[in-house]
Amino acid sequence: MVRNISLLVVLPSIIFVSVFVYVFIGWTGLVSFSNWNSIAPDLSFNGLQNYIQLFQSFRFQSDIRNMIFFSLLFILGVTLMGQFLAILLEQNIRGKWLFRNIFMFPMAMSFVVTGVAWRWIFNPESGVNIFLQKFGVSPGWYTDTTILPGWSLFKIEFGLPIGLIAVLIAAIWQMTGFSLAMYMAGLSGIPQEVREAALMDGASKWKTYTKVILPQLKPITYGIVLMMLQISLKIFDLVYTMTGSGPNFVTDMPAIYMYEATFKSNFYAEGAAISIVMLFMVMVFVIPYMFRRKEDA
Template identity: 60%
Template structure:
């Protein structure tokens, strides 16, 4: 006797499902228009000849991109962004992890220290830029104290390139002036890294550490073999978020240093702003925006892909 194959009945959408979809549709439409629609429009604009006040949407191919990669200022922007990103992410991770480990020792007054470290996050980058611009100005702030000892650092006005060599139109190396910007950015964002790592440390089962100690591991080995591997997902999250901030940084640079002498503190965000809204080179500005989007995507997309694979 042949077995009857059960026919799967189509599930009808309940009123709750329909209500949820109805609430989501406006958000989906707005995202499609104001996110993906504007990204598409920016991409189209970057391939046009719209570099005057008079609109010109004729197709220009990759002309704007070729111009940018041959431009001295944009090459300097990429160099500055590279070194700013490396030092900014590295120092934020090391300081945040170190401070989190110290606070995890159940110190007295922990809440006071935690609030002190988190306070800079309550400020905007504009405020941070103005404060550090004054603190590190060659004639005011911290420098007035150093002058008494015969030290006169130029900070963000220094045009020196450390370990530089000729690369394209620029001297490739570490711009001394970018160090001042790194200091200001690290001051503001270390609190975020601290909070992330402290939450991760508090979530580690103490029995794991005790078991390692009973097996003869010292404290250094406990952190290297047990704690730090557990904190790898948090480290990846901090790296992604800090990279996202550093690659599209604008307000801190704008308030603190501007593009700097010989563009030693210039970044793509600042160049895009001045190109688009002051120079009226809309296609070039759109090309810079697309390049910034791709730079951010290099970090974000692999992270999201791995996260999705881990969940499945």
């Protein structure tokens, strides 16, 4: 009886998840193999042609490059800044409650608000450039099309787009509060005896953190990296409101390409192919993590 009641309770969730997640994923996959690239539906089979054209396009190659560098630097920045600020706030500094609230405040804002605010801050003709111009410096920020080091690869220059740095600063500012909260919770769970034992063994404060405390926070670091990774792979609203695709696609992302191809150009099969590629990119990292967590449990 209890088992039947439990099944009835979770049954609506199972049905909704099955329909609005898995059925729609299957439908998107079906469309990605079709010729539906106009307003009129056309589900005739097109094989892998949409995917071949996608990976051969200059824009999608630029998107993959941007996503790689954005993900690496975003994850690194959020993780290191969260560790640094958590360790800093753990010290007996005056007014640390105020600093904690200041550092966590950006988490209360949406990516859209962050994008609009930082778009003004990094505007080449206003914002922070008004101050920098006094020193003879006037960077283009998200309008800069320079690629460093700019190796030639397929149809693109492979390297870090300078225009992406402004987006990275905004994204790291937004999400550092999350990693800060996670690391502060982890640090509070480490017994004081562990720190005292390390100090009694002659370890300096630096070695105590790097050799004793931070290694114990690896599960938290893995969780932060995974969370930031799935955010970076699907990033849309921050970049769209702040810079859009940018000149020569220097700040473009796969999600922006998918949105514009599907809802602006009515290339439904192309947009579906981009969605499936994004899904597989997330699965490549999430599924191994889930199996690892299952083994650890």
